[in-house]
Amino acid sequence: MFVKKLVEKASIKKPGEGGISSDGLKSSDVDPRVVFHYGIPTGSNMFAYDPIHKILAISTKDGRIKLYGKDNSQALLESSEAVPSKFLQFLQNEGILLNVTSTNRIEVWDIDKKLLSHVHVCKEEITSFTVMQHSSYMYVGDSAGNVSVLKIDLEPCQIVKMKYTIPLSASHGNEVSGDPAVVHILLQPTAESKRILIVFRDGLIMLWDIRESKSVYAAGGKMLQALHQESKQVTSACWACPVGSKVAVGYSNGDIFIWGTPSTANLKSELSSDCSIQNTPICKLNLGYKLEKIPIASLRWVYAEGKASRLYIRGSSDLVSANLVQVLVLNEHTESRTIKLALNLSEPCIDMEIISSSSEPSKHKQDVFLLLGKSGHVYAYDDCQIERYLLQYQTRSPPSLPKEITVKIPFFDSSITAVKLITDSSYMLSSSDEDYILLSKSIPSLLPSDAKTKDVLSHPSHLSGFAKVKNLYITGHGDGAINFWDLSCPFFIPLLSIKQQSENDFSLSGIPLTALYFDGNSRVLVSGDQSGMVRIFKFKSEPHATENSFMSFAGMKKGSSHSVKVIKVNGAILSLNVSHTLRHLAVGSDQGYITLIDIEGPTVLYEKHIASEICSGIISMQFETCNLHGFEKNVLVVATKDSSVLALDSDNGNTLSANTIHPKKPSRALFMQVLDGQDALAARGANPAENSMLKQSSAVLLCMEKAAYVYSLNHVVQGVKKVLYKKKFHSSSCCFASTFYNGSDVGLILLFTNGKMEIRSLPELSLLKETSIRGFTYATPKPKSLSESLICASWDGELVTVNGDQEIFFASILLEKNFFRLLDTVTQVYDQTIPQGLVYGAIVQNEKKKGIFSSVLKDIKGGKSKQAHDVKKEDTRESIEKLSTIFSNANFPCDSDDNSNNHLGKEEDEDELNIDDIDLEDNTEEKPKEQSMFATLNKQKLSSSFKALKVKFKQTKVKNEKSNTKEEPQDDKSNTVDQIKKRYGFSSSGETSYAKLAESKLHENLKKLQGINLRTTEMQDTARSFSSIAKEMLRTAENDKRSS
Secondary structure, eight states, rough: HHHHHHHHHHOOOOTTTTGSSEEEEEEEGGEOOOOOOOOOTEEEEEEEEEEETTTTEEEETTSSSEEEETTTTTEEESSSOOOEEEEEETTTTTTTTEEETSSSSEEEEEETTEEEEEEESSSSSSEEEEETTTSSSSEEETTTTOEEEEEEETTTTTEEEEEEEEHHHHTTOOOOOOOOOEEEEEOOOOOOTTEEEEEEEEEEEEEEEEETTEEOOOOOTHHHHHHHHSSEEEEEEEEETTTTTTTEEEETTTTEEEEEEESSSTHHHHHHOOOEEEESSSSSSOSSTTTOOOOOOEEEEEESSSOOEEEEEEEEEEOOOTTTTEEEEEEOOOOSOOEEEEESSSSEEEEEEEOOOOSSTTTTOOEEEEEEEESSOOOEEEHHHHHHHHHHTTSSSSOOOOEEOOOOTOSSSSEEEEEEEOOOOSSSOOOHHHHHHHHHHOOOOOSSTSOOOOOOOTOOOGTOOOOOOEEEEEETTSSSSEEEEEEEEOEEEEEEEEESSSSSSSOOOOOOEEEEEEETTTEEEEEEESEEEEEEEEEBOOOOOOTTOOOOOOOSSSTSSSSEEEEEEESOEEEEETTTTTOOEEEETTTEEEEEETTTTTEEEEEEEEEOOOOOOEEEEEEEEEEEETTEEEEEEEEEESSSSEEEETTTOOOOSOOBBBOOSSSOOOEEEEOOHHHHHHHHHHOOHHHHHHHHEEEEEEEESSSSEEEEEHHHHTTOEEEEEEEEEEEEEEEEEEEEEEEEEEEEEEETSSSEEEEETTTOOOEEEEEEEEOOOOOOTTOOOOOSSEEETTTSSEEEEEEETTTEEEEETTTTOOSSHHHHHHTSSTTSSSOOTTTOOOOOOOOOTHHHHHHHHHHTTTTTOOOOOOOOOHHHHHHHHHHHHHHHHHHHHHHHHHHTOOOOOOOHHHHHHHHHGOOOOOOOSOOOOOHEEEEHHSSHHHHHHHHHHHHHHHHHHHHHHHHHHHHHHHHHOHHHHHHHHTTTTTOOOTOOOOOHHHHHHHHHHHHHHHHHHHHHHHHHHHHHHHHHHHHHHHHHHHHHHHHH
């Protein structure tokens, strides 16, 4: 057996022998790559939107980011790490997209150049990320409760960490009972550069003054948990008014609270009130989330004129519920009755976004509300319909519910079940074709935001001028329709749609097509469906078309452009092929039947059944001629689904050998091709001597899921198994295989289920190049079902993969192959004609305290509710210049030093500082709210902090004494002056008076504590007297009632 293997290997012909190829395909000839991606990427998980340039970004779980611009422009970005995104935000009108990955890396993408410019690695776990628009700053919150400031330097493009920080001890305080992670950082409207709202996961809401570097207002927190007697965490938050006086907060238990915050107009008046911490929200929204225990995943408030302002709410649940996504009317006019709209979804959603299609303010607003499903599908609603429904809900004739639209590839009303790609290399591309540029802007957009022609197929008059295309794509659909597309540009331009079933039947059959064959020279199209019906279409030639045009058939009128003939065979059709004479058609079915049909009739010449124990489906057939016993024989080479290969006499259908060729371990066969080089040599003009040499050396390539084999054609005809070359696949299963030609050289494309693509030479199957198509997924179809992934390749190495109705991959194999027209134009999503740095100020109207908010605010402020004045937008340039100075300096030097040394601050240090800020005198001047807050909260901690400070003083004193005794000999040697001073009781020049200072500080703190105790006793006595007076008045009132 070992000697037999050596003999077989020695007899294998080396590349270049036998006349198949003199040099063969080289690795330098190929460059497998994805040239374009169209549609919604698989595994989408997050939205981002630039309202100025109208660019939508969708990130995926595997590190890709898809960009959608105007006029059908699309681009795909790929991160170095295949990890999902945490946060995705545009630096609006700067051409910058910021992507925070799950590994806490901040990626800076230049969307104009479509390049990754910089990566900033954060050591902390990022839990919140907010970009300050119209500036280069961003806020980053981490799991420890700290907030840092980052800056983007555009030239060179990189992220720099600023010295300004907001530590947990300064914003939250030292009493941390729950999770202190920062979950949201909201810039206060009309004061973005002055104040931010920091929302912690444990429920505390803190308004931070950036310039004064202190907290000025607090709400929620530990007191909220005690009031409601349940533990819950903040999961989402957003502003709920245009001036920043109300914030909506969603919780893990399904609660939604509206909290009041001091706005720009009434900041001083609210901070001077007695209520320093708000423990009670303005109102609570009862929308059914808490009843079903659905956490609030995200909130989005949209300001609109009149009463149309509304709150979009998305719940987080793995189960489908009617309450997952709701839209609620929420504005200053909102009354106690809730007006809401619940969107009935087919699956849970993981993100939402609102995009606009109106490029000019004067045009009618056309906003679209997008929802991203858990499966990766995108659903769209007309936001204007949502607004109209909410406003007219209580009228006598309420409008109909907004309609859900699933975003999918245009024109594909029915799923694709069969595909064919044909390219014409003789046609030279011209990227300046005005017709294609105009046409690309008129075809329907992938996203429903652009109002364009929806039914181009029914109005194909503007397409009649395209008599010749470079790339022709033919699709068969699940309803029986056949569509022709011009794929010269990287999107589908419709050419022709065929629905005719017979000479008199022009309706759709409703039966999925399973196989297609098209020959441009003879203008013959053959289709086969799942029921075994074969239809032969013959197209009429255009009067002014060139002879070598494969799209030279005429017109678009129904029934006048072609004739159709129908014939029925046994089983669902899997493969079709036509003889070299274009007279005979071979049809293979899933039941193992091979039928030869005369096209002119059409009549069945013979039918042959191939029996198989495993699977008898005929996956491929090819007409060939070979030398058999010294005579030329017309044969039909057949490959079955169970990886068997055999040859039939094509004239009568008889098997030429009783044996079939198959591997020891069979797997599902995918592709079969006879390698004789006739197609390649015909292109360069081969002579008869070369053709006869090829017939003797022809080989049969068989590709399966687990291996690829190259057999000798003559041995296959004789039923003798002789393997010339073979390659087994170990890492993953192969799902597609096809050959391609580069001049006279032939190569093999292999695509695997994990997205890996290999390019191998033929016939030796040596690896030339390999790459990976990130995001490619392939699921093996179940028995008697059709695959959702349709893959096809052209003879010159162009690959098109359609994944259902969601996405299409366009790949090219050969080096520097110009496959598409207008590729640079279509992938340019960033509009360079819009000037950078434009600032669009939001129009903010007076906020009137009416509806459900007014009564609560009035009670909190003691009946001194004043109407807000006009709020003017701050000067952005001046504010940003001030911020540059503020952020460049360390506002907490001690904390910044501790953070750099990876040390955490201790509570004792904070308490030592806080006790000095206590003022026991009665001052009538207005005090900052932070001081009053900490004075009221930390009184009970002062005694404990004093004890800790006392212990610390003793330890320090002992250490100083020990160090002094140890260092005394050195001081005697080094400095005699210090020794003389010590002898007479004076302190040395280098010695610190820390102990004396600390002792005096202790005496001062003791006096302050004694004053606090006295003041507390007085307040308790006053409260008791007040309580007794109230009880007395109550008794008097009850006695009066009884007596009356």
